[in-house]
Amino acid sequence: MAIRVNPKLINELETYGAADVQNCYHCGNCSATCPFSKEPFVIPRRSMRHLQMGLEAKLKGTLEPWLCYYCGECSQQCPRGAEPGETMMSLRRWLTSRYDLTGVARLFYRSWKAELVALILVSLATMTAFLVMGFGIGHGSLGVYAGAGALFPDHLVHLLDLGLAALLASVLLTNAFRMWWFTTGSNRNLHISLWLYVKNVFLLPYHFLTQARYRQCEKKLPWLNHLAIFLSWVTMEVLVIVLLERLHSAETDWAVHAFGYLATIGLLGGTAYALLGRARKSETHYKHTHPTDLMFLILIAGAALTGIVQHASYRWLGLDSVANIAYLIHMMFVIPLLAVQIPFSKLSHLAYRPLAMYLAAVHADALTSRQAGAAETEPVRLAA
């Protein structure tokens, strides 16, 4: 099969945030340092090589960037300052834009202004939709927050939630299918039996919920922070999609609200830690900040803060009209976060990461079964 070389691949990747890829002289220090680098996935040097050579097809079909959690060990030890860790990060952005059928992700990653405009537009559209829904369809009044005559009645919001969830799921599933096709389905060298897919399927929820692989990095704090943000976010999603009625009950339902408080603390603490770290460049993985990272963090922090205002004014102060306005602003943060960032930007990794772990295990199993019995080979002696 002919291999196409894209000589401008590095330049293209630079628009996704990569820098100094050309500095790499392939000493292999990074791959041997990386705690995740394990046959058959040699990260990150192999991808650096493919990048330098412009092997776009190989990179499109690789899972390796998704197996990296950017602990920064490779970048710190790199003798050439080639920033392999940041290259992996940029490759993940690039791959996201490749999995996305619409090309919107590509636009957003290459132009942060486009993403910002999209976020603002979705935010304004949300406002319009909610106002129409509240005043037009629901005939609610600003002074009522919950119960009969509420401005944003629970059943309508719930309907909206489910609709958005269905839309996002369909986009994500399409992208995830494309990811499978690029990395696995189209690879004719891999012979994967159905059993291998079934055998490893538990890895999907396992990695989705625990990010267990992240924990293998030498530093544990980034993993804990990521887990805190993630679990808080999942908790919030469950609360507002499944348990919205109990959340809006007249009496404080502690069985539900306790989780809400915990999740709020998790979101605020996690984003504050990340934002501060990025401002101070305290860790290697905080040294380079892509605008999409900032937008993501600011949206989460904004959603959490407006959520607190809404909760406080309804529960503690009894200011229903303030709560309604706060809720509207809250949704103007949440909906863009979900509708823009999940399918087209940073948040899409919630689907790709676990899928990559799962596919990586399937690949490894397929290769092992093929080489079953083959002993570990001695280093080949170079001919004289």
Added chain:
Amino acid sequence: MARVGVFIGQFHSDSRIAFDSLASYAANLRAVEKVRLLGRRPKVDVKSLAEEIRRERLDRIVLAGDSPGYFKPAFTRALQLAGGDPGEVRLASFREHGAGVAEATDRAKAVLACAVHGVPYPLVAIPKPTVVHPATLIVGAGVAGIQTALEIADAGKKVYLVERSGTIGGHMAMFDKTFPTLDCAACILTPKMVAVNDHKMIELLTNSEVARVSGSPGAFKVEVRKRARRVDVASCVACNACTEICPVSVWSEFDSKLSHRKAIYIPFPQAVPNAYLVDPEACTWVQSGGTKCGACVKKCPKECINLDEQDVSIEIEVGNLVLATGYEMLDAAKVERYGYGKYPNVLTSLEFERMTNASGPTGGKIVTKTKKRHRRRKVEEWVADPQGPPPKSVAIIHCVGSRDTNYNSYCSRVCCMYSLKFAHLVREKLPDAACYEFYIDMRAFGKGYEEFMERIKAEGAHVVRGRTAQVIEADGQLVVKGEDIVQDRLVQYPADLVILAVGLVPAIGTAELARMLGVPRDPDGFFSELNYNGDPTYTERGGIYVAGMCQGPKDIPDTVAQASAVAAGVLRSISTGGMGNLDSLALSEIEERAATMQVRER
């Protein structure tokens, strides 16, 4: 006599020339008929200029200023229009002839005077040579210092060879074999060392350091501090009686801390001068202020030990200084991931060099270190015991701290080749042991080096392209982790002995010496040569030369070649005198020479 018109431009606002004084000086020159200051941005109108030339009947134009050549075509055309010889437009380029610094106006006047007389300034202004003191002082007595000393002394000139340690020979004396010929290093060096000792024109100052340098090129005054050796070199016969009785034992620097020596010791049996010396840091007598021990003094049959000897300073007058201060190894413990200092069987290249040397602590046997109880100090120590178990596998890691922006970004140049040499020695002495070489790029740049590399590969060393990331210990076994780039896979090899090809840095004290002498250094810390391609042995400071590793990493052949080249420069300066100094030429002298100089007419 020609009628000369002088036109002076003030093209640079930062010029230090006093133009008014220059103009009046020009007007007073005999042939000059016309002087005009052109100002900062002159507008030259050829027609009116030609008119002016015709009116003044000028037949030579001197166009003066900093870089005045830009206006030459206009003046040539004007002179042509006026009917003169277009070749008679003479430039007086101040800045180009050094009138940019102190005494700028005087230099400008001299340049102008030469132009007025129609003779080139460089032909007139040749300074008289200065008198150069025939003696030379060489700092550092490694192979570079020894070579330079022998070359100069063989030519019949006096050499003072200053060496910081107790013996000459430097690092080369520690080596076992040299690449790529696999000659024994001592067989090349020891005859030279003995020749230095016996040479009547070389005065050897071991255990000494340069303390202060004053004077100017050709006549330096150097203060050398001679640390007390506490043993009389002339009467010591190296009988070893003092060492046998000495109760203090410390790590031997010469054996890279693989073995012990006493407080009174000789670095190695072939040391030059072949006499013992006392380490005042370790000696009980010196440390106790003369109240304890003193056993060696009583034991010495020649009564040549004086433990109370004091340091002395001597002053030496020399004409030239040669820097041959050499290098140090980068501290391998800084590269933490290789575990040097943590695992006893991770050695630096210099340590392995001593281990494999037939005169070294193991008698040339390659062994893994074993734990032993020190008899007197009652502590457990890892020592290289000749009876220790030989390694089953040896890993050699290239580029430790070299070509790495975290440590030294430069290539240390010799490591690839000595690492290949190590692989040869391992395969030769332990044919059953596996030997792994981890390299990034193989720099086999010299004569016979590439062939040497092919030979080592054929001898069965596993040459792996890829740098080792880590040396770890698993169940008491050292494991070397890396990536094999060519095979595109991760590798882990067990290694009983790991040798680090540690990068080279300038010797300790290079910075102080550079400050003392005013010799600039490179960003890497090595002495800067005057010109990398053209003058690799000179420095910016006249009369001071560089030889060997102190100018930058290089192998033995290059070091010896550079050392000999330094000797040529030194001898030239002694025989013809120094370059002289243009500033020492008086203006009147230049004027007179310019006026009388016969310049061939075209």
